[in-house]
Amino acid sequence: MQNYQFLSTLRDSATLNPDEMRTMVTAAMGTGASEFRRAVEQVAQEAESNPSLAVRAGIGFFFLGHPEKAERALAGCKEGVGRFYLACAHYTQGKFEAAAKEFEAAAKAGYQPTESTLRRAGCLRKLGQLEEAEKVIRSTGGEGARLAEYSYQMGCILADRGDTFGAIEYFERAVDMDPHHQRALFALAVQNSRHGDDEEAIQLYERCLSRPPFYLGALLNLGLLYEDRENYSAAQYCFERVLKYDPNNERARLYLKDIEATSGMYYDEDSLKQQQRLEQLLSRPVTDFELSVRSRNCLATMGINSLGDLTRISEQELLSGKNFGETSLTEVRELMRLHNLSLGQFMHEKQREPTFDSRDLSPEDQVKLAMPVSELNLSVRSRKCMTRLGIATIGELVSRTPDELLSAKNFGVTSLNEIRDKLAEMNIKLRND
Structure with missing residues (x-):
């Protein structure tokens, strides 16, 4: 969308309603991203002498992927739109209780009351209140059911209850209703990756990242899928983007180090x-x-x-x-x-000797070692490496040494530490660890 006036919309729009917001975010894709960032920074600077612009600056910061700056700019605002995006900033940072309160306040202030109510239900779900969350979702009635957010939230409820196929059906419905619903696209991508359809997962992650705000989880997962296909430059780009938005993100930093190490490992034809x-x-x-x-x-x-x-x-x-x-x-x-x-x-x-005799183990430990390795809920990269190594059970995993795991393609220190942490939760270790 050429020649879009970001500064005029942010600074001068009387309402900054949802339709204006969607148009602005669409224009901020691709070549418009730099102009959008400059407009937000200018509005933030002007807000220092004109506090009435603080809400506009906060909304802009949220879409730029800076929830902390958005929180500071939106703190104490009374407008419904400001409270809605303050809630979004809280949610992004895992502050679900604070987010629930702000979504409720936004609904009471008249800003997209049904959408705000559905978003509040998502906060309750994150707080472990599944029954209450579903009750809130259904309270929106037919008006809520017409929104993509309704289907997304219902899909999350089913996913948390273990109904994977029911969840996928709701997520797909949400994307049919709103092809740009980022959280539904992300959820579908995760499900496709878990079921081995990496091609579809990549496409869904790319769609999820086609407009701001950019989901760091989507960038990380997409980077891992690119890496698994040996598209190291694309993977590196994803991890660098994560660090651009979150310089202290340890996973992205370690994945980037693994990429640098990998680049020297697999090109000796x-x-x-x-x-x-x-x-x-x-x-x-x-x-x-x-x-x-x-x-x-x-x-x-x-x-x-x-x-x-x-x-x-x-x-x-x-x-x-x-x-x-x-x-x-x-x-x-x-x-x-x-x-x-x-x-x-x-x-x-030679075939490794088992480090334990299962006959000497307690029934509880025997059950642990017989569990499928999928029960560890490993990241994409680690799951792929388990498949390459032919490791199906936790018992087979703990019979390996750290060096044996590190010898697998794309298996780096990050994946090793992840597995160590998961096994530690079960009070077991890798061989020779």
Whole structure:
């Protein structure tokens, strides 16, 4: 929207009603973002000598993604619109009780009373008052049901109760009613990511971030999905944007460090090709090679099926096998030498020994270790790494060492610390931790 007069709208509009707000925010997308920021900063400066502009500056700060500045500018305001956006600023920072009070005050002041009531219900839900929240939502009747916010809040209620499919249906309804409903788009993106539809999740996060205010959670999640697809420049951009709005965001800072480390890890094409060739060679079955019948039968009896198996067993262990003698050993040595391999060279990668005997564990601990790793509610990145490593249960996870986890693609210190924290809540640790 070219030549939109942000300064005139913020400073001179008599009402700054919802329609004007939507138009302004739409114009602030893309190339209009810089002009919008300059207009907000100018209005904030003028508000120092003209307090009547403080509400306009506060609203502008909220859409710029600065809820703390919005709170300061809107503190003590009596206008319904000001109290509504003060409530939004409180909510963004997790101050749900204060937000609920301001949404209620905005409704009483006549500013979008139904919308304000529905937003208040969202605060009650965040405070754990699900029954009361649903009661408030339904109290808005047919007028509320015509709003996208109604469907979004009902979807959140169902999600909190574990009804995932019912929640998705409501979120989709909210987006159908308002294609720019950011919180519904975010909720749908999260659900799609959890169900493995990363392509759809990326599109939904991008739509969620197509206009201000920018959700930091959406930026973080989108960055992780970009990173998982090895689109490191896009991931870096997302994490840098988070730090622009929240310089103290530790997760974004650590993810950015992981990106910097990753950028040097996966672009050595020669090493990658060499590793792939080695993996193909190690996977070849011993039956592909000319071995004597005795050697072949002995190896089969010992459960040795591939060249990789031979790199993880010592000569002494082979000789301990029934009917496996020096002649067979010499034959196998020669086979390995022809492929630049040796017996036992990868013995350190032998299947890990369990660090516990489940028979010695209490029934409670056995239940914990049998739980699926999904119960830890890990971030996108960590969940992907668990899948790559073939880790399905918490027992399989705690049998790994930190170094083994860090060797996985895209698994950095941030993910390791996240897993350590989740396991600590269950009073268990990684192996050797």
